């Protein structure tokens with residue numbers, strides 16, 4: 248519609264015309280476009296309050312379930328289940344193998360909050376939005392987070408079905424100037440310039456290795472470096488060869504934003520990749536990476552992984568109890 252010139256100023260969608268008919272930019276409250284403007288503390292608080300008002304549990308341990316690994320949430324007892332579409336400010340989960348629910352309950356007798364399905368940037372979400380549930384967990388009382396994913400094995404010594412404990416990651420998006428921590432920083436979450444070395448807690452890795460030994464799956468345990476690429480396409484041979492030269496052991500499409508946000512707000516992090524497929528680094532190979540294989544491997548390894556995570560959570564809760572007299576629940580404060 249043509250603007251009305253006879254008025255002093257005329258409002259357009261993004262700005263206005265002044266009395267001389269010149270377009271005037273709208274006053275920007277913040278110099279960043281929406282995609283780089285993360286939810287405020289108050290918005291995150293609204294989501295966490297929604298959960299706290301609807302569950303009696305007060306977990307200090309959070310779990311993010313990767314592709315095909317959401318079966319763990321089914322094991323929770325006395326559980327309260329919240330589909331993402333019911334939680335204020337939550338995005339929708341759109342990927343097969345990601346149920347899209349927050350489940351809060353008891354794993355054995357330890358209270359946990361479990362994301363049954365996560366958000367990926369290839370679904371169209373900004374990195375901060377992919378990781379926003381971590382801040383929601385933080386404000387519900389979570390201090391320790393277990394992040395899991397399905398990943399392609401790039402280290403030639405790895406086999407499909409292995410469990411790689413993350414000792415580090417490469418934040419490839421960061422190389423290109425993107426970050427889940429981009430935009431205005433709220434010190435209530437954490438500092439403007441957080442350190443990222445020692446992101447993957449050494450003690451929890453030791454504990455997990457001991458658990459793997461105790462339950463007889465230590466032959467599958469590896470320790471390595473994970474890289475997140477944007478996806479959704481799997482990698483080319485040349486890309487994989489480059490990543491291997493950079494020291495990458497496993498390739499995926501998630502986890503790094505969540506871990507960065509968790510570390511920013513002071514959480515202790517344990518993360519592992521289930522190696523669901525072998526990365527193809529040979530031009531003559533006939534096979535192709537595909538999501539069906541990823542889900543199939545995850546299903547095959549489900550029982551071992553469920554037991555592994557259950558025991559890791561029990562051991563973590565025992566250590567938290569002996570450290571400060573709390574059993575993994577903020578109830579006990």
Ligand SMILES: O=P(O)(O)O[C@@H]1C[C@H](O)[C@@H](CO)O1
Pocket residue numbers: 312313314315342365367395396397398478499500501502537538541
């Ligand atoms: O959510 P995760 O990282 O476990 O899922 C991986 C990465 C892609 O979403 C998908 C590719 O098959 O699996």
